[in-house]
Amino acid sequence: MPTDAPLTVEPPDHGQWAQRLGAIGQPSDRLILSALFLLIFGLQYGARLFAPGAGEQIVSGFRTAEIIGFVAIATVLQRLGADRVLRRWDFATIIIAAVVLIHPWPRIGGLVLSGLGLSLMARQDRRLASLGQLCVGLAWIDVWGPIALEFVAAWLLPLETALGFLALAPFGAFSLVGNAILGESGHGVIVAGPCSAFANTITTTFIWLSLVKIQGLAIQPWHVRVLAISLAVVVLLNTARLALMAHSYPQYVFWHDGAGATLLSTSMLGITFGLFCFGLCRRQGPAT
Amino acid sequence: MRLWRQAALAAIVAAAGLGVVARRQAAGAHSPIVSVDLEHLSMTRGDQIGAFILEGIEKRGGWSLRLRAAHCDGPFYMTAFPISEAPAEDFIKLRYPAAEWRAFYVYRRQTYDTFARLPAQLGSLARRAVTAITFAPRDPAELRFFAFHTPVGCAIAPNAAMDAADAVTALSRLQEP
Numbered sequence: 439m440p441t442d443a444p445l446t447v448e449p450p451d452h453g454q455w456a457q458r459l460g461a462i463g464q465p466s467d468r469l470i471l472s473a474l475f476l477l478i479f480g481l482q483y484g485a486r487l488f489a490p491g492a493g494e495q496i497v498s499g500f501r502t503a504e505i506i507g508f509v510a511i512a513t514v515l516q517r518l519g520a521d522r523v524l525r526r527w528d529f530a531t532i533i534i535a536a537v538v539l540i541h542p543w544p545r546i547g548g549l550v551l552s553g554l555g556l557s558l559m560a561r562q563d564r565r566l567a568s569l570g571q572l573c574v575g576l577a578w579i580d581v582w583g584p585i586a587l588e589f590v591a592a593w594l595l596p597l598e599t600a601l602g603f604l605a606l607a608p609f610g611a612f613s614l615v616g617n618a619i620l621g622e623s624g625h626g627v628i629v630a631g632p633c634s635a636f637a638n639t640i641t642t643t644f645i646w647l648s649l650v651k652i653q654g655l656a657i658q659p660w661h662v663r664v665l666a667i668s669l670a671v672v673v674l675l676n677t678a679r680l681a682l683m684a685h686s687y688p689q690y691v692f693w694h695d696g697a698g699a700t701l702l703s704t705s706m707l708g709i710t711f712g713l714f715c716f717g718l719c720r721r722q723g724p725a726t
Numbered sequence: 727m728r729l730w731r732q733a734a735l736a737a738i739v740a741a742a743g744l745g746v747v748a749r750r751q752a753a754g755a756h757s758p759i760v761s762v763d764l765e766h767l768s769m770t771r772g773d774q775i776g777a778f779i780l781e782g783i784e785k786r787g788g789w790s791l792r793l794r795a796a797h798c799d800g801p802f803y804m805t806a807f808p809i810s811e812a813p814a815e816d817f818i819k820l821r822y823p824a825a826e827w828r829a830f831y832v833y834r835r836q837t838y839d840t841f842a843r844l845p846a847q848l849g850s851l852a853r854r855a856v857t858a859i860t861f862a863p864r865d866p867a868e869l870r871f872f873a874f875h876t877p878v879g880c881a882i883a884p885n886a887a888m889d890a891a892d893a894v895t896a897l898s899r900l901q902e903p
Contacts, residue, residue: 464728465735473738481745529730536734536741542752543858588847592812616816618787628787628814 468518471569474532474554475511481539482547482580483508502707503641503648507576510648514568514655523563531557548581564655572651575644583640591631599629601673602680609685619684627684633694635676642672642710649714664717668710675706752861764789764806767897775804776890787818788873793890798880804890805873809833809843809850813873822875830884832891833871837884841871866898867891 465473483504524532535550555573558566587594595617603614611622620626646665650657679702683690692698764783769791773780778793781801790805803822807813822829831841850868857864872891876882 462735463732465731470731470734470738473735477738477742477745480742481749526727526730529727529734532734533737536737539741540744540748541859542745542749545855545858585851588810588851589844592815592843595812596816615820616814617812618814618817628817631811 466520467522467524468515468520470524470529470532471518472512472515474535475508475515477536477539478547478550479508482544501641503579503644504576506645506648507572510651511569511572513652514565514572517565517655523561523566528557545581548577551577552581568651568655571647575647578640579644583637587631587634587636590636591634594636595629595631595634598634598673598677598680601677602629602684605677605681606684609681612684619680621684621686623686625684625687625690627680627690629680633676633680633683635673638672638676638706639669642668642706645710646714646718649718653718661718664713667717668713671709671713672706675702675709764791764894767894769897774893776893777886778890786821787814790875791894795880795882795886798877800877800880802874802876802880802882804887804894805875806870806894807873808870809847809868812843818873826878827875828878829873829875830882830887831871831873832887834867835888835892837887841873843871846871867895 531554535554538550539546551573555570555575555577558570559574561567561570599617599619600614603612603619606612606619613620617630618626618628643665646661646668650661679693679698682698683693693702769775769780769783771780771782775791775793778795781792781794784790784792784803786803786805788805788807790803792801793804794801805818831838833841833846853868854864856862857868872887872894874882874887
């Protein structure tokens with residue numbers, strides 16, 4: 439097809455390429471930290487997306503909280519700009535973290551995030567301290583939270599069961615035996631670790647921390663009040679679920695194995711998100 | 727500082743490549759997850775569990791094997807509990823009143839009159855971490871402890887109880903895919 443437009447070929451922009459190569463030759467703190475978090479995200483959290491058949495032992499879980507956490511990390515990294523905040527010791531820590539991350543143990547990312555997080559949390563720069571807090575939060579969800587639950591379950595579960603029993607008391611004759619609720623009909627439930635609200639409170643706190651860090655860097659008193667309300671809601675919802683499961687066998691099947699479990703986790707996530715969005719946005723602080 | 731920056735970036739890029747290769751290698755060589763629930767083991771009534779005969783599987787504050795010893799009139803119960811979870815101790819006491827039942831525990835070929843779960847759990851956690859890091863095969867005996875509840879008049883020899891625990895653990899190994 440004839441055309442009047444001149445046929446021109448854009449000459450390669452050597453200046454742009456030189457700039458990119460220069461960025462790799464003299465990488466900024468933001469580039470290095472972004473690459474490190476991309477590595478952690480890709481190897482430890484995102485691996486399931488690319489290797490669905492690899493199995494539970496090779497790749498760890500991938501959930502909403504972690505995605506929000508990495509978005510918060512990306513937001514904080516964005517705020518670093520071209521500032522040079524890392525010291526020699528930080529680079530040594532990053533090199534060690536990268537080497538350790540080669541190991542395929544699914545929990546290795548949690549251990550690396552713990553070490554990295556603790557070293558960054560001690561820094562005076564709020565952006566680095568925030569990155570440290572987010573790292574420790576991710577590690578708590580992945581590694582330390584489940585381990586902590588193993589150790590506190592013997593005391594925590596009877597307490598949560600007692601709350602469920604109190605909620606159930608007006609609806610019939612039930613008895614409380616440690617972490618078990620027994621009904622007159624012969625139906626009863628033993629509350630085990632996965633039924634505890636403990637893991638949900640950790641996840642809720644981490645989502646709160648991520649949203650606060652996306653919004654700004656400083657934690658204000660009203661942030662803490664919103665968190666307290668959200669945690670209370672999470673515990674109340676879980677208590678209601680325990681009571682319903684103990685009420686009768688059909689209720690147990692619905693709330694333990696059926697759609698009720700999904701309904702509850704979705705409600706918990708929706709309500710806490712709602713509380714955070716309205717509560718945290720109501721008095722938005724400066725993004726310092 | 728420039729060298730430190732370049733070294734850090736190079737380490738991250740190298741770790742990305744090596745990490746993917748390591749995960750691909752490990753995907754084909756990982757040891758399977760072993761279930762600790764007795765209900766998932768293939769056992770039927772009349773099977774020999776160590777020196778005892780299996781009469782059935784019941785849920786009594788945890789999955790329990792109802793076993794029969796030749797020298798006892800009534801059955802006794804052997805329950806497996808994950809070392810990582812606190813058993814429903816008060817409920818178990820209710821099911822096995824002290825006036826009628828005697829309890830003892832077996833964990834890693836040791837018998838205990840009272841089982842301190844937390845120290846055992848700490849040790850288990852450390853061993854599990856070392857196993858995972860060194861790619862050593864997992865030991866199913868590490869993951870659970872057994873509670874034996876026997877009628878007051880029925881004494882079970884510690885060795886016989888340990889053999890029964892070993893027999894159940896061996897069944898877990900056999901069921902690994």
